Amino acid sequence: MKQKKISRRHFVKESSLATGGILLSSSLFGSPTSSFKKEKTLKLALVGCGGRGTGAVVQALKADNNVKLTALADAFEDQIEKAYTNLSSLFGTSRIEVKPSMKFAGFGSYKKAIDEADVVILTTPPGFRPQHFEYAIEQGKHVFMEKPVATDVAGIKKVLEAAKLAKQKKLNVVVGLQRRYQAEYLELNKRIKNGELGKIISGQIYWNGAGVWVRPRTASMTEMEYQMRNWYYFNWLCGDHILEQHIHNIDVANWFIGEHPIKAQGMGGREVRKGKDHGQIFDHHFVEFTYPSGTIISSQCRHQPGCFSQVAETFQGTQGTSYTGGGNTAILKSYSGNNIYKHDGENDRNPYQVEHDRLFAAIRSREEVINDTEIGVESTMTAIMGRMATYSGKEITWDAAMDSNLGLVPNEDLLDFNSLPPVVPNEHGEYPIPVPGQTSYF
């Protein structure tokens, strides 16, 4: 018999069921379904015009021939123009129908672009995601949004609330955790759920690499512009790499195990990457996540060149082990060393394309509704809990983390490039950096 207590593994689902009364009255919101017939041309808006957002537009336009890009928004005009030029040269004006008046630059510009569209792509730095997602759902738009879905707990709660509304409105939401759309991961998950590994008792997940780009400060930049350009290194915008990158591996652990952890403790710091251009984030984290069923996951992520590097997940079950990572490798092994299953993914489809194929098929469908929001929320929150553990050096429980209501991100609608960001450098140009044992999170 299952536990009586509301299991944390289903905390998102339970909390949305609590509003079940509203679920039945979808007629409040007009049509009982938000699907669109094939013949309707769907208008697409891009909010966040970097390389990833531009890539997502390409995938959306390839997924459905009757989609047009009609609006672009970004804090920076040059980013809008870059995306517009690249997309126009790829698709021409028949599919890129963005009038000059439909290019919206600056803080708060997301609203105007979202207003114009049936489907929106949200690919700004993640700190802004909750506000963008909330608005898009309020306006009844279908959404593709990149991971992570927030950088703080206040953002998590905003996204959760919007997720309930999205369900009621039957809006489709795909979150860019593309391993969920990648053949070898889907196959392994199916086999693990079928019991081929027995029960997962432990695992190790890795995003160990050399680090990412740095965008240097120039003389003309305000502090706000600098942080927006070099956003990877500021927590309110990025959430640290344990969240921004390692979320992919954390998500695989939550997915394969079938629940999210109840507590985390770990260590981390800045050992190698600690210049003024590197803001406030750590260059390594090591976290032990404990799951309700007793499973322990060791999570490591590192941004240090010249060290052992690997992006992968391994799990040990009572009957065998799994490995996913590298190219398209996925292996299930028994403890006697034999392969139970080995995936040859050389000709698998691009998972980034599959995300959009599925999204637009669901938008056109009368039956299927995809909503990845809760998955995205759980994995985002898991990574945030891990970050709280490495920053503070304390054991952090899920409930305490949720109760903290940690908020890092100001209301975007009140910002401009002369606003003071939530974190500023001292007179030496150095930013406050978390110190384990001293930094408190609640």
Place this chain on the structure above:
Amino acid sequence: MNSFCIKLSFLFFIFYQVSSVQSQNFEDYSQTVNGENITIDLVAVKGGSFQMGNNNGKEDEKPVHEVTINDFWIGKYEITWDQYDAFVFGEFGPEQFKSKDKLKDLGIDAVTGATPPYVDMSFNMGKGSSPAVNMTQYAALMYCKWLTSKTGIFYRLPTEAEWEYVCKKGNTKKDSLNDISWYAENSSEKYKKTGTKEANDLGIYDLLGNVSEWVLDQYDTDYYKNSPKSNPWNKPTKLYPRVLRGGSWKDTADKLCCSSRQTSNPKWKRRDPQIPKSNWWHTDAPFIGFRVVRPRVLPSKEDIKAYWLKAFTDF
């Protein structure tokens, strides 16, 4: 298929030694790199004429035709991760390189560094003295430019003809492919550290197998029908397809042949989520690498410039 391939190399590989002007030091050497803890070993290869192609091979290997190659040095090994990461994670201030004037003579206005990869590009198959993989041809060539700027000595990728010349002249396949190369049947699905099999007769390692190697040419099925006799190079005018040689740990033994031509494929960037896609990295090509060459006679500044190919925006 194997022995067939070997016989062909013997049959058609006839040298006509070219009596060229001997300069003083045309011998093997080790290139040190200023400020970096790496050395690159080079083997002197005397030029000559040879029969390029294979009339019993695929259509693109026909017809067999005579080609003359000038003297050059070629990397004894494929470029390793240690050697490649020095470039990827290196410093790019002017103090790192030869003087501006010196660089100008080598056709270089600026040296550009690769963007760091978003994921680990070795795919957990090993770093250190294992061959670097997953780089684009542009990135491999920019590595040569970086090396040139550090050392003041002109390095570039081999041409397709130079590569085949070295492979055939070195009698690379000898008796057993298993003695000299890593391929699908013996590699356990991974590349291996460079130089762990036997060298060919010229002392060059891993030409066949381990990782496929970038050369400088655009791929054209019909190129051999009209290519020039002397030092042919089909200069690229578009991004795809370009040529790789030698085959890799992923290829079966029958694919490893001095005359076989492989082509680059846009599919190798299919998991790049950005648009434009990276100029520097593939996401799905952990089987391609490169080695460097240095022509014995330094080309003119203008000729060198022609080798520094521009990046093509990749959607």
